[in-house]
Amino acid sequence: xxxxxxxxxxxxxxxxxxxxxAVYRPSSGTWYILKSRTNFTTTTTVALGVSTxxxxxxxxxxxxxxxxxxxxxxxxxxxxxxxISNYTSSVTSTLGGPSDCxxxxxxxxxxxxxxAVxxxxxxxxx
Numbered sequence: 001x002x003x004x005x006x007x008x009x010x011x012x013x014x015x016x017x018x019x020x021x022a023v024y025r026p027s028s029g030t031w032y033i034l035k036s037r038t039n040f041t042t043t044t045t046v047a048l049g050v051s052t053x054x055x056x057x058x059x060x061x062x063x064x065x066x067x068x069x070x071x072x073x074x075x076x077x078x079x080x081x082x083x084i085s086n087y088t089s090s091v092t093s094t095l096g097g098p099s100d101c102x103x104x105x106x107x108x109x110x111x112x113x114x115x116a117v118x119x120x121x122x123x124x125x126x
Contacts, residue, residue, distance in 0.1 A: 003027070011057045011066030013044070013083065020066075024055040031055075031068050046087045048079060058104045058113030059083075060091065067113075071102040073123070078102075078115045099123060 006023040009031065013020045018036040025032065029049035034040040046068045049055065053070040056078070060067045065083035072079070076096035081087040096102065096117035107114045 006032075007055055009055045009057045012064070013066045014038075015063065015065040015083075022057075022066075024049065026051045026053065029053070046081060048081050048087075048090075054102055056102045056104050056115075059106075059111070060104075060113045060115075062110065062112040069104075071096065071115075071117075073098045073100070076100070076117075 003025055005027060006025050009022045009024045010019050011022060013033050014035040014037040016037045020036050021034040021040060023032050029047055031046040033044040048068050049070040053072050056069045056071045057066050060069060060080045061082040061084045063084045067080050067083050068087055069080040076094050078093045080091045082089055093115055095115050100117035100119050101123035103116050103118045104113050106112060107116060
């Protein structure tokens with residue numbers, strides 16, 4: 001089930017205070033999440049992204065759960081599927097470009113992950 005190109009994207013996707021096992025598969029843009037709340041027995045799959053996107057999970061909606069999110073370097077677009085909507089609604093913003101590194105974090109202390117980039121040439125894979 002795991003591919004050698006999968007990217008680990010651990011986070012608390014179910015809001016129980018425990019880190020859940022998750023990977024992002026760039027080849028298909030699929031996120032596979034094993035939630036601790038189900039004792040890691042049920043896989044949640046979410047489709048978001050393409051092979052050139054960088055996964056940037058975080059709690060962007062402030063509900064205490066990790067949201068599925070990608071950064072698209074070619075356009076500087078951030079796309080976030082919110083956990084509060086059960087990954088059915090998305091938020092899109094633009095910040096950055098091809099050589100920028102995404103560095104999401106809660107920079108203003110409001111309990112929500114903020115989008116941010118570090119501008120430097122040659123960010124490379126993350």
